Amino acid sequence: MTGVPPVALAGTGREARLLMRHGRHQGHTAGMAPGHVQGNLVILPQADAADFLRFCQRNPQACPLLAVSEPGDPHLRELGADLDIRTDLPRYRVWRDGVLVDQAADVTGLWRDDLVSFVIGCSFSFEQALMEAGIALRHVDEGRNVAMYRTSIATVPAGVFHGPLVVSMRPLDAASAIRAVQVTSRFPRVHGAPVHIGRPDLIGIADLARPDFGDPVTVLDDELPVFWACGVTPQAVVMAARPAFCITHAPGCMLVTDLLNQQLASF
Amino acid sequence: MTGVPPVALAGTGREARLLMRHGRHQGHTAGMAPGHVQGNLVILPQADAADFLRFCQRNPQACPLLAVSEPGDPHLRELGADLDIRTDLPRYRVWRDGVLVDQAADVTGLWRDDLVSFVIGCSFSFEQALMEAGIALRHVDEGRNVAMYRTSIATVPAGVFHGPLVVSMRPLDAASAIRAVQVTSRFPRVHGAPVHIGRPDLIGIADLARPDFGDPVTVLDDELPVFWACGVTPQAVVMAARPAFCITHAPGCMLVTDLLNQQLASF
Numbered sequence: 001m002t003g004v005p006p007v008a009l010a011g012t013g014r015e016a017r018l019l020m021r022h023g024r025h026q027g028h029t030a031g032m033a034p035g036h037v038q039g040n041l042v043i044l045p046q047a048d049a050a051d052f053l054r055f056c057q058r059n060p061q062a063c064p065l066l067a068v069s070e071p072g073d074p075h076l077r078e079l080g081a082d083l084d085i086r087t088d089l090p091r092y093r094v095w096r097d098g099v100l101v102d103q104a105a106d107v108t109g110l111w112r113d114d115l116v117s118f119v120i121g122c123s124f125s126f127e128q129a130l131m132e133a134g135i136a137l138r139h140v141d142e143g144r145n146v147a148m149y150r151t152s153i154a155t156v157p158a159g160v161f162h163g164p165l166v167v168s169m170r171p172l173d174a175a176s177a178i179r180a181v182q183v184t185s186r187f188p189r190v191h192g193a194p195v196h197i198g199r200p201d202l203i204g205i206a207d208l209a210r211p212d213f214g215d216p217v218t219v220l221d222d223e224l225p226v227f228w229a230c231g232v233t234p235q236a237v238v239m240a241a242r243p244a245f246c247i248t249h250a251p252g253c254m255l256v257t258d259l260l261n262q263q264l265a266s267f
Numbered sequence: 268m269t270g271v272p273p274v275a276l277a278g279t280g281r282e283a284r285l286l287m288r289h290g291r292h293q294g295h296t297a298g299m300a301p302g303h304v305q306g307n308l309v310i311l312p313q314a315d316a317a318d319f320l321r322f323c324q325r326n327p328q329a330c331p332l333l334a335v336s337e338p339g340d341p342h343l344r345e346l347g348a349d350l351d352i353r354t355d356l357p358r359y360r361v362w363r364d365g366v367l368v369d370q371a372a373d374v375t376g377l378w379r380d381d382l383v384s385f386v387i388g389c390s391f392s393f394e395q396a397l398m399e400a401g402i403a404l405r406h407v408d409e410g411r412n413v414a415m416y417r418t419s420i421a422t423v424p425a426g427v428f429h430g431p432l433v434v435s436m437r438p439l440d441a442a443s444a445i446r447a448v449q450v451t452s453r454f455p456r457v458h459g460a461p462v463h464i465g466r467p468d469l470i471g472i473a474d475l476a477r478p479d480f481g482d483p484v485t486v487l488d489d490e491l492p493v494f495w496a497c498g499v500t501p502q503a504v505v506m507a508a509r510p511a512f513c514i515t516h517a518p519g520c521m522l523v524t525d526l527l528n529q530q531l532a533s534f
Contacts, residue, residue: 174463181448182460193449196441198465198491224465267534
């Protein structure tokens with residue numbers, strides 16, 4: 001297909017999206033277009049979108065909004081000049097009444113003029129910043145998904161949307177945990193600073209070895225578990241609300257944008 | 268004494284210094300000239316000053332230098348236009364060969380043209396920022412001195428100066444500990460971010476209830492001990508080196524400067 005680069009050459013967000021738009025890449029987006037912001041996707045009918053926007057506003061650490069589309073508009077120009085949200089992710093999940101009914105590489109045929117797209121920041125951005133600061137990430141070193149847990153911390157509800165905060169956990173020694181607070185505080189649009197350090201039992205996590213999502217990772221004796229608000233929170237909240245219709249990204253198959261992670265740094 | 272305000276009216280650094288210069292206040296400086304930077308004082312002969320300056324440069328979290336005088340010059344204009352380091356502290360300690368030989372409210376009679384003054388940032392500045400951020404400090408609430416501990420962390424030596432890092436400890440719940448990292452990171456010239464969180468045993472502290480300096484404070488079950496590098500470190504290191512001659516502030520009797528704490532915020 002002319003003009004579509006091989007995956008290994010998808011150095012920009014646009015190149016990555018072209019691959020996916022043309023069906024040349026339907027897998028995970030981890031490692032694609034290095035340095036570029038990736039985002040979680042939630043698409044809802046306008047009837048639910050107002051409640052969900054309020055939910056995101058009230059829970060900014062779990063739901064840091066990178067962009068919200070106009071109703072019916074499949075473009076989000078602030079994230080990419082040519083971006084088409086119907087075709088540019090590798091894989092989508094389609095939900096009706098809270099039940100997964102389909103997975104697809106293209107949702108053009110399902111598009112409606114009342115659909116609003118929400119793109120929510122993801123931890124890939126701050127993980128890059130952590131690694132560039134010399135902080136090793138256990139799940140990366142162990143080749144696993146990050147460990148994620150439902151907590152006893154309630155999100156602030158809005159309309160039909162409510163539910164527990166979901167967190168990701170990265171074990172760090174104390175000096176790295178302190179440095180990680182500094183580094184991730186610079187990135188409020190991709191979950192920002194940790195929400196908890198040190199005592200999983202205080203936030204309703206009984207056993208670190210049994211995450212609710214992702215994979216368990218080794219926690220060494222001299223390490224503190226450090227917890228960040230996770231983009232799985234809005235997905236879990238939306239599913240629990242059972243909206244009549246919803247489209248999300250498939251796990252790990254994110255929207256790759258033209259923004260650079262460094263553009264999100266707040267100071 | 269004409270022109271010297273009562274202690275309660277010492278609203279500026281200059282007013283506080285005037286009180287002390289004229290012998291009207293020889294006690295602790297906590298709470299004087301609210302919002303103004305206070306500093307630890309170490310005065311050394313030029314023969315030792317070069318080593319000590321290198322020591323401070325190599326251990327910036329424990330020894331954040333606010334100012335260093337010219338040899339023999341009792342003035343430090345960057346900290347106060349009229350400041351006279353020989354008279355402007357409430358009480359001094361005089362050391363010979365590492366032994367405390369005198370306490371005095373004025374060291375003009377001991378002044379020499381080879382003496383170099385080092386003013387080192389103190390935690391009063393970041394404690395104000397923490398309290399303004401809504402973080403309660405246990406030792407303040409309990410009316411005690413902050414708890415301080417010798418650690419197993421070695422400072423980086425320079426010349427005759429070497430010894431363990433001394434830390435202060437403030438117990439905080441996890442959310443406040445994270446916020447405290449953010450707040451104190453803005454103040455690198457007054458010790459900056461914590462050096463450790465959570466596990467005193469990992470930094471050589473056997474029992475939080477038995478501090479090496481200051482008073483023990485209550486640590487609640489849901490709190491983490493948060494440790495900052497402490498200005499007692501350089502004092503302990505200087506005393507251990509037994510310099511032929513040395514003048515320091517008496518405990519709690521700091522130099523009050525014209526700088527505002529907020530002027531030290533790095534972003």
